[in-house]
Amino acid sequence: xxxxxxxxxxxxxxxxxxxxxxxxxxxxxxxxxxxxxxxxxxxxxxxxxxxxxxxxxxxxxxxxxxxxxxxxxxxxxxxxxxxxxxxxxxxxxxxxxxxxxxxxxxxxxxxxxxxxxxxxxxxxxxxxxxxxxxxxxxxxxxxxxxxxxxxxxxxxxxxxxxxxxxxxxxxxxxxxxxxxxxxxxxxxxxxxxxxxxxxxxxxxxxxxxxxxxxxxxxxxxxxxxxxxxxxxxxxxxxxxxxxxxxxxxxxxxxxxxxxxxxxxxxxxxxxxxxxxxxxxxxxxxx
Numbered sequence: 001x002x003x004x005x006x007x008x009x010x011x012x013x014x015x016x017x018x019x020x021x022x023x024x025x026x027x028x029x030x031x032x033x034x035x036x037x038x039x040x041x042x043x044x045x046x047x048x049x050x051x052x053x054x055x056x057x058x059x060x061x062x063x064x065x066x067x068x069x070x071x072x073x074x075x076x077x078x079x080x081x082x083x084x085x086x087x088x089x090x091x092x093x094x095x096x097x098x099x100x101x102x103x104x105x106x107x108x109x110x111x112x113x114x115x116x117x118x119x120x121x122x123x124x125x126x127x128x129x130x131x132x133x134x135x136x137x138x139x140x141x142x143x144x145x146x147x148x149x150x151x152x153x154x155x156x157x158x159x160x161x162x163x164x165x166x167x168x169x170x171x172x173x174x175x176x177x178x179x180x181x182x183x184x185x186x187x188x189x190x191x192x193x194x195x196x197x198x199x200x201x202x203x204x205x206x207x208x209x210x211x212x213x214x215x216x217x218x219x220x221x222x223x224x225x226x227x228x229x230x231x232x233x234x235x236x237x238x239x240x241x242x243x244x245x246x247x248x249x250x251x252x253x254x255x256x257x258x259x260x261x262x263x264x265x266x267x268x269x270x271x272x273x274x275x276x277x278x279x280x281x282x283x284x285x286x
Contacts, residue, residue, distance in 0.1 A: 011163035011196030013039035018071035033221035049217025147178035
């Protein structure tokens with residue numbers, strides 16, 4: 001399935017010279033400026049940048065929930081003018097319907113589109129199985145862990161067969177073990193489905209482990225600072241984090257992020273905690 005999607009170049013996102021201005025306390029603030037990059041079809045593209053660099057804003061622009069102040073976003077050559085069924089988004093906070101079981105949550109989209117309930121439930125069951133939720137189909141969201149809720153949300157997005165899957169720091173707030181399990185399940189899903197993906201994260205190790213390419217953003221006003229190709233083979237395993245290529249990519253990414261965090265710190269607009277975190281990560285590699 002993955003190769004078929006790549007050959008058809010399904011879900012090619014192009015962000016062209018995009019700028020976004022917000023009003024802050026009655027004054028304009030430029031968040032994005034001349035931001036240009038491609039989300040390559042059939043690839044797992046990861047977006048990473050300093051805190052407040054506009055990562056979520058870019059997700060909203062691609063999803064069609066917001067419009068650029070200048071520039072444009074296209075999917076397969078068609079300009080994005082609003083939300084569409086060709087894009088699905090998984091946000092940081094859970095969006096499962098609390099009054100529905102997990103299987104009903106996942107099957108909701110197809111049923112609304114006219115798919116018979118039995119068929120929709122069969123599809124939902126298969127996807128829940130892929131994300132390790134067999135036996136939990138009839139549980140309600142508040143009866144499972146946060147990590148399980150995130151897995152169900154990814155399944156709910158994928159069942160709609162979108163061209164593009166957008167994930168805005170979906171594993172944020174999970175404990176270390178739950179985050180590792182989420183990464184493992186997500187890698188399996190992506191490598192099976194091959195769907196065009198833009199994954200936002202603040203964690204460098206996560207970015208390199210998951211990505212085919214890492215898009216590194218600058219500090220505000222945000223543009224693309226660098227794009228790093230990740231040539232680690234698939235299927236990916238956690239053991240690859242010990243490879244020299246992984247360490248090289250991690251070091252390069254940390255340096256890029258440190259340079260941008262330092263700019264924000266000098267301007268007095270970035271928290272010292274982020275700078276400290278990046279410095280500690282760099283020291284741990286020496």
